[in-house]
Amino acid sequence: MPAQLPTGDPAPADGRLPGPARDRVGDRPLGIYVHVPFCAARCGYCDFNTYTPREAGGGDATEAYVRAAIAETRLAAQVLGERRPPARTVHVGGGTPTLLSPAQLGRILDAVRDEIGVAAGAEITVEANPESVEAASLAALREAGVDRISLGMQSAAPHVLATLDRAHTPGRAEAAAREARAAGFTVVGLDLILGTPGETDEDWARTVDAALATGPDRLSVYALTVEPGTALAARVRRGAVPAPDPDAAARRYEHADAALAAAGLHWYEVANWSTGPATRSTHNHGYWMGDDWWGIGPGAHSHVAGVRWWNVLRPASHARALAEGRSPAAGREVLDEESRRVERVMLELRLVEGLPATVLHPAGRAAAERAAAAGLLDGRALRERDRCVLTLPGRLVADALTRDLVD
Structure with missing residues (x-):
């Protein structure tokens, strides 16, 4: 099942921001998030808003998505108006963004540059599953202006990857990291998951060692969460696999922190380590610091000057709204001062500062x-x-x- 949307007030059909928010556009840095909702198959632990191309309508589903994403980029430029600053970051996530071709991703990035504007030296990142890229496609992404890549390694243990329903084989993530480095990416990052049912301390140690052997610039470590409604939750409920052990998760987090520090990667957010300030994720830092961002794509969330909104979930509904000249937003909320204070505590506490x-x-x-x-x-x-x-x-x-x- 796809993700569920929050409740909120109706969003205006033209996407217009309330007057006070319009007046504050440009007061904070702007990031652009592009949500690509396609995956070749859905991993059992994932509750993100994703669809196989067939679930999304088959045929030219990915091309229809690209046209809709470009249309939403134009809408963003209109709504943000002349006060908008050029985007400091562009982050393409999913889903599996690299199920789109490099040419399709390049068209979306070109639209962001042409319609919204991208600052000189902007951070442009694409997430990728290791099996969805190879040397030629990585070179093409780099040519399209992508300078950072985040690879979903998750684990080096075959049985852990199987439990997570990951498609790549052990070693493929490490090879993809080397290929990305050879293609000229300035920051190569890896994402790991700890605490999967069946994982041992030895499995985790080997995973951390394998990730570090690639010489990553940034590394994320997430403890597995069993999300309601997922296939993994059903397996835990019926006793097919045990629930994650919080004590084991804490032990493995401590091991990762020590191993990463010894290798020259230091924590800058609870789940993130890097070789230094230049290799941290500026895009994610914008989320944690309450900056502005526009989320493009089905189910994407946005925040501008204290106004938060979220798009309809399904790709066909997202494309239909934009084709009809309407905002794809399903709802929105205007955050009061106390809500913004609470969010600031929740997010900034996670940072090394x-x-x-x-x-x-x-x-x-x-x-x-x-x-x-x-x-x-x-x-x-x-x-x-x-x-x-x-x-x-x-x-x-x-x-x-x-x-x-x-x-």
Whole structure:
């Protein structure tokens, strides 16, 4: 089943922003996210808004998507108006963006450049499954202006990949990373998943070692979450596989943090490490810092000047709305100050720079003092810089700690 949309107010047919938001366009950096909703097959753990090309209508489903994405790019330029800054980042995710051809992806990127504008030196990233790229297609993506690639390695253990329903074979992700480097990508990143049922500590150690052997510039580590409605959730429910073990997940996170630090990659967000500031994901940093972004594609979410909206889920509905001259937004909400404060606590706390303690209410400040005493926050940073900065033990319980601090 595809992802579910949140509830909210109706979105205007022309996509127009409320007056106060229009006046603040350009106050924050702008990122563009392009959601490509296609996958060759749906992984059992995934609850993203994805479809096989056949589910999306078959035939020219991908070409219809490209036309709709370009049309939404034009809409974005109209709605954001003359105050819009050029995009600082363009991130193409999914799904599996590389199920589109490099030429199709290039047309979408060209539309973003022509309609919205892209800043000089902008970060342009494409996500890819290892089996969906090869040397020639990577070279073509680089020629189209993509300078960063994020490869979904997930694991080096065959049985773990099988449990996750991943299509690539062990070793393919590492080979794709080397091919991307040879193609001239300036940042090559890998994504890993820890805590899959059946994974052992030894499996995880081998996965981390294999990822580091490629010399990545950036590496993401996500603990497996069993999302309701997924095939994996059904398997756990009927006892076919065990639920993820939180103690094992914590142990493996600590192993990854130590191994990555020894290799010169240091954490900059709870689930992300890089070789330095230049190789961090500026696009994701924009999300964490409450910047503006426009999400293109079915199910994509956007945020501009405190207004959040989300597109219809299905590719055909998304394309139909744009063909009829309507916004594909299914709903939206205007965030009040307290909602924005809560989101700031939730997101900025995850960063290595931490969260200004001035954002906290008195109860949250008291919780921060307790967390520092317990070793979950850096006590010196709180005392001397008035910032809430997670320690390694704090990163392991970041979600629970966030709930304490938002009070």
